Amino acid sequence: MKKEDIKKLALSIDGDIFFDQSIKNLNWFNIGGKAEIFFKPKSLKGLIEYLKLYANRGKIFVLGNGSNVLFDDEKYQGTIIKLGKNFSNIALLDRETIIAGAAVTQKKLSEFAKDNNISGLEFMSCIPGSIGGGIRMNSGCFKKEFKDILISIQLVDFKGIMRSIPADKIKFNYRSIELPKDLIFLSATFKGKEKSSFEINNFMKELIIKKELAQPTKIKTGGSTFKNPINQTDKKVWELIRSAVPNETNYGDAIISEKHANFFVNKKNAKSEEMKSLINFVKDQVKKKTGIKLDTEIVIVE
Ligand SMILES: Cc1cc2nc3c(=O)[nH]c(=O)nc-3n(C[C@H](O)[C@H](O)[C@H](O)COP(=O)(O)OP(=O)(O)OC[C@H]3O[C@@H](n4cnc5c(N)ncnc54)[C@H](O)[C@@H]3O)c2cc1C
Known part of the structure; x- marks a missing residue:
């Protein structure tokens, strides 16, 4: 056009x-x-x-x-x-049900749930994405993910047609959902369980500390580069990378985090091509040395 x-x-x-x-x-x-x-x-x-x-x-x-x-x-x-401000509302539908706009951050939604004595959304306090991104990725951590609390999704397709889809009609996979790509999520409804905000707060703090100990923070990264190959080995992907590739491997400013081998980092001015070369190199080496084919979790936009 x-x-x-x-x-x-x-x-x-x-x-x-x-x-x-x-x-x-x-x-x-x-x-x-x-x-x-x-x-x-x-x-x-x-x-x-x-x-x-x-x-x-x-x-x-x-x-x-x-x-x-x-x-x-x-x-x-x-x-x-x-999506911006006008897709950032959150409201309580009943004592355990929340509706949130797709642009709301997962952190904000977890805080809202805590303030309203609703448990089950604590894991979101550890994920730096929006609700829209969390739905598309079926994001999660510490054994909880979006699929465990989603009730329905309101969306519009690229032709401008709106729909609401109940979560039980959607197939969720590890870090993906089986819905067409030409959709824009507008909002979603979540159901948790009543619990005291004091207990929720303590649990959230525990998760945040655990996460900060295990993964790097305040760096330029896209989070986990590859998905854990859950059906091929018991090993975590960071263990496979550690065993197959020297941690100092780099392409320009695209480097592997010292703290977590599955987090790749833009040290300063990395180019996209350099980050992609690092991703491909690690994938090849892991395949050669362990026989396991890694899938990227990061969405590479062409
Ligand atoms: C430091 C760090 C830690 C992380 N830790 C975790 C973790 O513990 N667990 C985890 O699962 N992930 C983690 N991630 C990855 C990431 O935060 C999640 O996948 C997050 O849910 C992505 O949300 P986003 O809004 O940033 O999405 P984006 O990165 O902007 O997009 C991701 C995908 O979602 C789609 N999308 C976004 N919004 C919409 C919408 N409204 N409608 C339709 N599609 C949409 C995009 O098109 C794209 O395909 C981490 C990332 C970082 C940088």
């Missing part, structure tokens, strides 16, 4: 459209070129209008908090959509 056409459309749409927007600062790796079109809808109406006008005219990628994505150095040819 021509820039001029989009510019004309932009005049009537409830949202902000930017051209050639840098996306480097919108992801935790701090890597990436520009987005041809970057769209921040101001309302659901604006989002649907854009989708209907843009339908079949180019690629779309939905960005959450960018804590699990690796962008390319080249321009993303298409639209990157990021």
Whole structure:
């Protein structure tokens, strides 16, 4: 779609459209070129209008908090959509049920649940993503994941058609869900169990400490690079990487974390190509030395 056409459309749409927007600062790796079109809808109406006008005219990628994505150095040819403030509401539906917008952070939702004496969402306090990203990735830690508490998802497809899907109609896998890629999650309903906020708070603190001891914090990373190969070995992926690759392996500023071998880090100015070379090298070495084929958990955006 021509820039001029989009510019004309932009005049009537409830949202902000930017051209050639840098996306480097919108992801935790701090890597990436520009987005041809970057769209921040101001309302659901604006989002649907854009989708209907843009339908079949180019690629779309939905960005959450960018804590699990690796962008390319080249321009993303298409639209990157990021939900903002108007998709960030949280409300209590009954004593154990919460509805949250897709742009709410998982940390904020876990705090809300705690303040309302609802247990079961504590694990989210350890994950730096949004609700939208958490649904797509079926994120989790300490043996709890989204599938354990999700009741339903409200979404719109890339053609602008809205739907609600009950969670029991969705197949959840380890760090993925079986739903088409052309969906934008708008909000989700979660069910926990009543418990005192004091107990919840203590449990959350425990999890946060455990997590900080095991994994690096305050660095430019996308979290776990590869999924644990659960059906192939009892070993964790970081153990396989440690046994197959020297920890000092690097491609430019793309390095392996000293604290956790499955966390790859942009030391300063790593290029996307360097991070991808590191990912491919580690994958090859693990395959050669252990026979195990690793799958990336990080979403590589082409
Ligand atoms: C330091 C660190 C620690 C981490 N620890 C954990 C952990 O313990 N457990 C864990 O599971 N993960 C962990 N992660 C990975 C990451 O935080 C999670 O996968 C998170 O849920 C991703 O959310 P996000 O909003 O950042 O998604 P993004 O990275 O922005 O996107 C991830 C995927 O979700 C899709 N997506 C995002 N929003 C929407 C939406 N509204 N509608 C449709 N699709 C959408 C994107 O298109 C993409 O495919 C960690 C990452 C970091 C950097």
